[in-house]
Amino acid sequence: MKTELSRTLGIEHAIFGFTPFPAVAAALTRAGGFGVLGAVRYTAPDDLARDLDWMQEHTDGLPYGLDVVMPAKKVEAAPGGQTLTEADVEAMIPEEHRAFVRATLAKHGVPELPEGEASGWRITGWMEQVARSQLDVAFDYPIKLLANALGSPPPDIVARAHDQGVLVAALAGSARHARHHAEAGIDIVVAQGYEAGGHTGEIASMVLTPEVVDAVSPLPVLAAGGIGSGEQIAAGLALGAQGVWLGSIWLTTTEAELHSRALTAKLLAAGSGDTVRSRALTGKPARQLRTEWTDAWDDPAGPGPLPMPLQGLLVAEAVSRIQRHEVEPLLGTPVGQIVGRMNSERSVQQVVDELTRGFEKAVDRINRIAGRSES
Template sequence: MQTELCKKLGIDLPIFAFTHCRDVVVEVSKAGGIGVFGAVGLSPEMLKIELDWIDEHIGDKPYGLDIVIPAKYEGQGEMDPEKLEQQLRAMVPQEHYEFADKVLAEHGVPELPEKQEARLLSWNEAIGSQLVEQALHRPNCRLVANALGTPPADLVKRIQDSGRLVGALCGRIKQVEAHRDAGLDFIVAQGGEGGGHTGDVGSIVFWPQAVDAAGDVPVLAAGGIGNGRQMLSAMATGVQGVWTGSLWLAVEEAHAQPAQKQSYFDASSEDTVRSKSWTGKPCRMIKNDWTEAWGSSDTPDPLPMPLQGLVSYNAMIRTNQYADKGDCQKVAFNPAGQVIGQVNHVESSRNLIMRLLNEYVEALEYINNLTAD
């Protein structure tokens, strides 16, 4: 199953796996697809450790890097991370920090042994460009994708000049056109049912429109792909591969703690919501008491990106570290698409890929039989 984009990347299967777990990256790439490591939340030093590990374990297989540099965000233009962090901290009302702490306390989430000052995550160009630099001298890292908006032109040039492919996610046709006109090498068209930062147009409507608007630029389909039948549906719209994320949240190699994995197994496809409560931009996640609290009319409104990330910083750390304490999962950050309702047991990454392929073939045979004489 090789498309032109697969051939450029040297992969056997048009399956792109976005994940924050380095083990999943390695296993997917070894199984014939390509793992794409999500770098958001990591410092350049932390990312170096993760990529060093991937390089040591992936052999001669390729992988990718996913970053988040929004097209618009507070503090845009400031390229000194320390100055940007100071500038943004001064913009956060104290009541937002206090409200976040109150929600966590009400749900019995333990405090950290030592209180940590909110740290600016990598939702900005100042840090995002430093993360990309970590990937540009690693032979196995073959692509860089930006999750929010068209990457800055100078960053696009740096990536392409290094011999790598650069692309970006989007949820609207005008964003497809912006990516195309910026000369990106591929576009990830994500329907509104996808996890993380999404638009609100459904996948089956958006995918073929994105293919038409992209012209000669390869398109990958994202959002709502949880089995081989859905993969076949996506490929039938003219895309050159599928970009999957929620599928890998609870695989055998995923780092999520048992309590967090169980929250994925317990969730149905009706249990997700697009909320600004963690990042400041609409992000699809499993709805819980945290999303409900920030969505109430009598509580503080979420701040724009990346200010809300400063507010939620300690909540992310505490709910991750103490995943099985109190009612932690009722206030945890669990980005997931609507296909989370199809994630109900642990399986290895390799077995998951084989299942996708077997289901794809079965679905294709079904269609071919419909048109047979």
């Protein structure tokens, strides 16, 4: 499975995997794909440095990347122009919303975090200053790709990446977003369809992928959203992509560190109709497991979610409590519609083997239909 982009990066399969888990990212890179480590959960630069050290030791010199979350619009700039602290942003959250969080947790009897245990689920990485401190660390490592999940990164970051020979990728949910990325000097556009896990727009991959390919050609495009099998990879590549970008499928690999058997069980049991595109987690529409938590926030009778980044700050501790105590009705995670096919735990290598075998079978099939097979 070789495209111009996979040749540029020197990888065997044009399969890019986004994951918050270093063990998954490294395993994918070793399996011939391209692992992209999500940095959003690293509040402390030292933690990121430790995991990048580990990645470096476990990728046999093969390429990998880093994914940060820099909002295109700065929300943390105060009117006077000075930088806001997390505390400043916290102060912007209305008491009504805090009360709604407390009431929803109380309704389900969610216990407090154990004494002295910090909230693990943090999204302060969504604030530009945190993302910048992550990048200061990351540029000390031989990363080959820097991806940004929200808009184009600032021009100085793009320039710094290019100076170091790092390709820059950005996610887009529409052809218009993709054109903005191209104008901002981005090297790779990830076309993220409606069916994807996490932040998505409303255009499905079948329509979005070729639109984005046409919009930014000759820039390479990765198809994201709805891809979890070799057949779906073949479809994404038929639509003009130079590779595929998978996130959800790794969540149920044996290398994933979900730290919650209940959540793994929920993912394995969920069908493709068990996700919802909700603002409950971050303030922007993100596809995730539908739970009583998302239902509460999507209920018109409630206060509704706050804009990013307020919602993420508001719910961070609550999400940690729900995860820590595995409160089943509220327990969720960002995941795409392919969750319906995530029905067993496999190693990353096994997943890659199945993806490549499935791709070859799909190519066989399409050749038979096109009348090009020898048989």
